[in-house]
Every structure is written in structure tokens, then in C-alpha cells.
Amino acid sequence: MPRFGLSSLLVEMLRAARLVTFALAVLGVGRYAGAQDTPLLSGGVGFFTSTNGGNTTYQPMIQPLVAAPIGQHLLIESRAALIETYAPRSNGLSGYDHTFFGALTYLQGDAILTPHVTLVAGSFLIPFGTYNERLSPIWISNFQDGPLISNLGLMSTGTGVGGMLRGSAISRRKYSIDYAAYFSARSGNEQFNSERSSGGRASLYLPDQRLEIGFSYNRLLQEVHENFYGAHVWWEPKDTAFRLRSEYARGHHAQGYWIEADYRTQAFGGLDSFIGRFEPVFRMQQTFRRDTQVSDGLPLVNTQRADFGLDYNLPHNTRIITSYARQFSSTGNRNIWETGIVYRFLFPAWKGKSK
Amino acid sequence: MSLKRPLFGFLLLSIAAIPLIAAPQSGSQPQAAQQTGVKASAKQKAEAKNSAHQDEGQRVFEQNCSRCHNTPDGFSSRISGTVVRHMRVRASLSQHDEQELLRFLNP
Numbered sequence: 001m002p003r004f005g006l007s008s009l010l011v012e013m014l015r016a017a018r019l020v021t022f023a024l025a026v027l028g029v030g031r032y033a034g035a036q037d038t039p040l041l042s043g044g045v046g047f048f049t050s051t052n053g054g055n056t057t058y059q060p061m062i063q064p065l066v067a068a069p070i071g072q073h074l075l076i077e078s079r080a081a082l083i084e085t086y087a088p089r090s091n092g093l094s095g096y097d098h099t100f101f102g103a104l105t106y107l108q109g110d111a112i113l114t115p116h117v118t119l120v121a122g123s124f125l126i127p128f129g130t131y132n133e134r135l136s137p138i139w140i141s142n143f144q145d146g147p148l149i150s151n152l153g154l155m156s157t158g159t160g161v162g163g164m165l166r167g168s169a170i171s172r173r174k175y176s177i178d179y180a181a182y183f184s185a186r187s188g189n190e191q192f193n194s195e196r197s198s199g200g201r202a203s204l205y206l207p208d209q210r211l212e213i214g215f216s217y218n219r220l221l222q223e224v225h226e227n228f229y230g231a232h233v234w235w236e237p238k239d240t241a242f243r244l245r246s247e248y249a250r251g252h253h254a255q256g257y258w259i260e261a262d263y264r265t266q267a268f269g270g271l272d273s274f275i276g277r278f279e280p281v282f283r284m285q286q287t288f289r290r291d292t293q294v295s296d297g298l299p300l301v302n303t304q305r306a307d308f309g310l311d312y313n314l315p316h317n318t319r320i321i322t323s324y325a326r327q328f329s330s331t332g333n334r335n336i337w338e339t340g341i342v343y344r345f346l347f348p349a350w351k352g353k354s355k
Numbered sequence: 356m357s358l359k360r361p362l363f364g365f366l367l368l369s370i371a372a373i374p375l376i377a378a379p380q381s382g383s384q385p386q387a388a389q390q391t392g393v394k395a396s397a398k399q400k401a402e403a404k405n406s407a408h409q410d411e412g413q414r415v416f417e418q419n420c421s422r423c424h425n426t427p428d429g430f431s432s433r434i435s436g437t438v439v440r441h442m443r444v445r446a447s448l449s450q451h452d453e454q455e456l457l458r459f460l461n462p
Binding site: 037 | 433441
């Protein structure tokens with residue numbers, strides 16, 4: 001996502017707000033009486049600290065999300081990120097510097113064309129692996145920072161500007177297959193930056209085994225054309241609060257994987273008991289460089305990292321996220337301590353009528 | 356670096372983690388109403404049908420929503436249709452699953 005000044009941010013936000021307001025106005029005329037289809041405001045508010053190699057940074061953050069249905073088959077949705085970062089001054093100076101980052105993460109329109117096909121147009125999250133689309137919101141992620149390979153296959157921006165077809169190809173009692181295929185044009189727009197690329201993802205889900213296996217492929221279609229391959233395996237044993245998630249990604253210059261496991265016990269009064277709200281999390285990840293050309297955001301040298309986390313799920317959609325990570329590489333080993341608290345909000349954008 | 360080494364490590368760690376799983380604990384899903392013996396009345400049939408829909412909706416919810424994120428503590432029924440439509444796109448729900456999820460959120 002691009003960095004820019006506060007004034008240009010406000011201009012861009014106003015443009016986006018006008019678009020959303022227009023969508024909401026159309027909705028208000030056509031669907032206000034549809035009580036269950038009231039537009040929603042959701043997202044997360046968090047405060048994070050991270051101590052990496054002895055330097056502590058502080059990050060208040062807001063990730064708002066708006067979703068507004070239009071008629072029976074359309075949906076406009078958008079997510080933004082507003083982050084203020086306080087980091088120690090460099091060059092031995094005391095005190096902190098702070099920087100502001102704000103951007104729309106995506107702004108897309110969804111048209112449900114058939115029971116199996118949904119057309120997505122606009123600026124959308126690139127469907128590669130699972131992290132970008134499913135786990136990147138701060139109110140979902142178990143760790144404060146994403147996996148080391150999270151940039152691989154995302155064309156450096158994480159978003160595409162163009163179109164995508166996605167949906168459920170087959171849905172049976174024993175298995176289901178879903179897919180996503182996209183094309184993105186190159187865009188130099190400050191707010192909707194993207195590379196020319198195409199690709200997609202297909203996943204097989206086995207409900208009885210609670211097992212999901214998926215494959216992703218993306219191709220960069222500008223300058224040096226590069227291919228990216230990905231695979232993911234998710235497993236959640238039935239009737240347990242255990243989750244195992246993993247991803248492998250291979251790019252032109254580097255590859256790597258991560259495996260994450262989290263668990264909440266139901267043995268001491270259920271998930272909402274004092275004990276049941278604790279959520280130990282573990283993540284193992286490795287990256288491997290294939291050459292010394294750096295264009296993918298991965299570490300410059302082969303890196304191994306183990307994250308040990310302990311989250312606590314408070315009532316009222318609030319989570320405390322803590323973790324300790326030990327990172328090993330030839331450039332030096334380091335400890336990373338992270339803590340944070342996140343509140344997830346979800347409410348109607350305006351007062352409607354209940355059915 | 357060849358492809359085999361990280362891929363092998365990835366698969367090995369995936370397999371090694373499986374035995375660490377705790378044994379399944381008591382089920383949290385309510386069982387579908389069962390009609391045995393005496394012929395059920397129309398009311399019982401309606402209740403059983405409703406219960407079956409609830410179970411189906413709960414299955415859809417657990418398999419598509421709570422796999423990624425915690426269940427929200429609660430939200431207004433006014434936005435349940437919007438939530439479900441968002442989930443249909445994000446989780447690539449089938450039309451049937453979308454309807455069951457909507458019914459589950461609006462019993």
C-alpha cells in the first residue's frame with residue numbers, strides 16, 4: 001500500500017466516501033425497507049506494541065470495513081487501514097518519531113450472477129493462499145504480524161485492480177470445491193496501486209474430515225514475467241477448538257512456508273469460561289532464498305522463526321494478543337516481543353426497521 | 356535451494372503436528388430432533404424441520420465462518436442479510452449454504 005501525506009489522504013478518502021455515499025444513497029432508495037439488508041460498519045480498533053531487537057514501537061490502528069448491499073444481487077464493500085506508528089529515533093537520538101499511514105485496503109463491487117459465479121470488480125484482495133483474504137484483518141489474525149511469506153504471490157501490493165470471478169463450483173454433503181480467478185491491470189493510482197497480473201486459487205473442502213486443501217497460481221504480466229505457486233492445508237478436527245493452518249508459497253526468487261496451530265479448551269466450562277478464553281498459539285515458519293535478487297519482501301537470507309503466542313478472548317469481541325518469537329538467520333538471531341489488544345465492532349450503518 | 360527441502364519440511368511438520376491434537380471433546384452441536392415410535396404430530400414435524408434447518412445452518416456457520424474468526428458476541432438482525440452476503444463472497448458459499456446461514460442467524 002502506498003504512503004502519502006495527510007492532505008492527499010483526505011482528498012482520496014473524500015473521493016472514496018463520495019462513492020460509498022452514492023452507493024448508500026442508491027441503497028436507501030431501493031432497499032431501505034429491506035430490514036435485514038441494512039448496510040453495516042465493521043472492523044477492528046487495536047493498540048499494538050512490538051519490541052524487535054531491543055527497539056519498541058507503538059501502533060494504534062483502525063481497520064474499518066463497510067458493506068452495503070444493493071438490491072438482491074449486489075454488494076459494495078471496502079476496508080481501510082489507518083495506522084499511527086511511534087518508533088524510536090535513529091542515529092542515537094532519544095525520543096520517538098511518529099508516522100501516519102492511511103489507505104483503502106480494497107474497494108470492490110460484488111455481483112452475484114448465478115448460484116456458482118460471483119463477479120467482483122474494482123480493487124480487490126488478490127486470492128493467493130489464505131492469509132491475504134482470510135486472516136489479515138486485525139480482528140482475525142492470531143498474531144500481530146503476518147507470516148514472513150505473506151507478500152509472496154501478492155504482486156507487492158496485495159490488491160489487484162480489475163475483475164475476478166469466484167464462487168462455489170461444487171457443493172455436496174461430502175465435499176465442496178470453490179474457486180477464484182482474477183485479472184488485474186497495472187495501476188499507478190496512489191490509492192489503488194496494482195501490478196498487471198492474473199491467477200487464481202482452487203480449494204477442496206472435506207466437511208467430514210474438516211480438511212481443506214487448496215492451490216494457488218499467479219503470474220506477473222509486466223516487466224520480467226514471474227510465476228508464483230502456492231498450496232495451503234487447513235484442518236480443524238470436529239468438536240474441538242483446535243485449528244491447524246499452513247501455507248507454502250514459491251516465487252521466482254524465494255520460497256517458504258508457515259504452519260500455525262491454536263487451541264482453546266472446552267474442558268473447564270466451555271469456551272466462554274475463564275480458562276476456555278485462553279488461546280495458546282504456535283507458528284513455525286521458514287523462508288529460503290533462491291537467488292539474491294530481492295523483489296518479494298522476504299528476508300534477504302534464509303530465515304527460520306518460531307512464534308509462541310498466548311491470546312485471551314475477552315467478552316464483547318475484544319482480544320488480547322501476545323507473542324514471543326525467536327528468529328534465526330545468518331544476519332543475526334533476534335527476539336521479538338509483541339502485545340496488543342483488539343476490539344472488533346459490528347453494527348448497522350444506520351437505524352433500520354426490524355422485520 | 357531446491358524445491359524439495361522446504362516442501363519436505365512443510366509436509367513433515369504438518370504430519371508431526373497431527374498426533375498432538377487433543378482427543379475430541381464432548382460435541383457442542385445439538386443433535387437433530389429424532390422421531391421414533393409414535394407418529395409425530397404436525398407441530399412436532401414442524402419443530403423437527405426447524406431444528407434440522409438450525410443444525411444445517413450451524414454446520415454452515417462452523418465450516419465457513421468460525422473457521423477463520425471468532426463468533427461475534429451478537430449483532431443486530433438488521434444487518435444479518437448483509438453479513439451473509441459478505442460471507443457468501445468472501446467464503447465462496449453456495450446459494451444453499453447462504454440460505455441456511457441466513458436462516459440460522461434469523462431463527
